[in-house]
Amino acid sequence: MLIEAPTDTLLPVYATFPLRAVAGHGSWLVDDEGNEWLDAYGGHAVASSGHSHPDVVAAIAEQAAKLIFYSTAVPHAGREQLADTLVRLSPEPLGKVFFCNSGAEANENQLNLARRRTGRTTVVTMLGGWHGRTAATLACTDGERYEAGARRAGVPLSRKVRFNDIAALEQAMDDTVAAILLEPVQGFSGARAATPEFLQSARALCDRHGAKLLFDEVQCGVGRTGAFTAAEHFGVTPDAIAMAKGLAAGLPIGAVIVVPSLVDDIKVGDLGSTFGGGPVPCAAALANIGVIEREDLLANVRQVSAQLVAAASQLPHVVQVHGRGFLLGLELDRPAADVQRGLWAHRVLTGTSTDPRTLRLLPPLSLAESEADLLLQALRAVLM
Ligand SMILES: Cc1ncc(COP(=O)(O)O)c(C=O)c1O
Known part of the structure; x- marks a missing residue:
């Protein structure tokens, strides 16, 4: 018998994102309603060449x-x-x-x-x-x-x-x-x-x-x-x-x-x-x-990261951008968890960190400039 309701047999040790993932491609995660989420969390730095690269x-x-x-x-x-x-x-x-x-x-x-x-x-x-x-x-x-x-x-x-x-x-x-x-x-x-x-x-x-x-x-x-x-x-x-x-x-x-x-x-x-x-x-x-x-993804990381860092440093409420390449920490003047949740409304996934004011970005190494722009747009909308 198929079990459709969420189960309570798993230990509740993970803070979870508000979606059920059924598919992924490149920098995108697809939920069970067909919605596409921009994955700036990279499945926790795992999806290096993107999700399910052919x-x-x-x-x-x-x-x-x-x-x-x-x-x-x-x-x-x-x-x-x-x-x-x-x-x-x-x-x-x-x-x-x-x-x-x-x-x-x-x-x-x-x-x-x-x-x-x-x-x-x-x-x-x-x-x-x-x-x-x-x-x-x-x-x-x-x-x-x-x-x-x-x-x-x-x-x-x-x-x-x-x-x-x-x-x-x-x-x-x-x-x-x-x-x-x-x-x-x-x-x-x-x-x-x-x-x-x-x-x-x-x-x-x-x-x-x-x-x-x-x-x-x-x-x-x-x-x-x-x-x-x-x-x-x-x-x-x-x-x-x-x-x-x-x-x-x-x-x-x-x-x-x-x-x-x-x-x-x-x-x-x-x-x-x-x-x-x-x-x-x-x-x-x-x-x-x-x-x-x-696909020369190391060059892509260097190039798109420079674009992300430059633009993110100019966003309101960003105190400093930490990190290198596609392991970036946006230090904010407010709780990062609130911003992470705000980004969910734009179907964008990011990470938090042990510093409650730092939002962590760890997208696939293949994140394109246009996708970095979408991420920045969503961040701008949430931080305004
Ligand atoms: C820097 C670092 N070391 C070790 C680990 C542990 O890796 P795993 O969860 O695969 O055991 C992690 C996991 O997030 C990590 O970020």
Whole structure:
């Protein structure tokens, strides 16, 4: 029997948008009444080549028809090709890849690698940082409700320092630190970008203290800053990068891309995942990256972002525009949640952030200039 009424069997842990999505294309989400919504939330930074890009759909269908899954006990060309592609698109010497299924898992694995290599436990992270909901990543995430989860699991909390505060970072570092974990552009805190100087200091401090520099690019990676890795955008190379969200444009996948020296003693069984690097998500990721390259979406991000930032800075009640590329935070002089709700009346979806006055924009990398104009028109109407 079809159940048509909303169910109450799901845990009510998500604040939801006021629509039921049944389809999507490009920057648009289609609801069950056929209405089209401009998706400046990008399905939470996931729809990188847009919703249901025909090339991604075809790659998924083709792979699923051939073989949906076999375990990592069997080598698979798609997995190998995707690893090679990620290495090609990452700054040297990042050269080895491990696949898992989500952002939290990718962070969990890069933390594990850093602790394994250094033999140390302590991790330094940033205030405003957000890294996932496994016990180890909760311990690194800023916010009492997250840290409480780590405490319940008995996991030691990270040392948290003010983002972009070089002196505070220096103070937090000593020879017990295994790693600094940070987002080059913080997502949840409202698209707050690191300064290049801060990242350079983090690199130098890690080198001085024998610690590893880990970038969480789960939200800001895969082209969102206008470069494939945010690391490249900032000109600082970490020891490892975690990616997820936009990598396969909607199929679950996580990747850790590491420098060989971090893993040169790795052995069979040291890491693992049943579903990690499965044939279908790898096919989706390869097709998605193919679209990003063929349609020159990184150039699109840079160009349309410049247009968005310039115009958004002139809007009434916008105090400042934060972030890079298509991870932007509009700091307002009023509650962002009210503006987000106001935009629903114009069928426009955006994100909020842990800063109650910052509205977050994370559209598909394919957002066109004309679509950015529609977003700006709606914002102008709501902010007037
Ligand atoms: C920066 C960052 N890291 C990690 C995560 C966790 O990713 P996932 O929800 O795929 O576990 C998120 C999710 O929003 C994120 O934004």
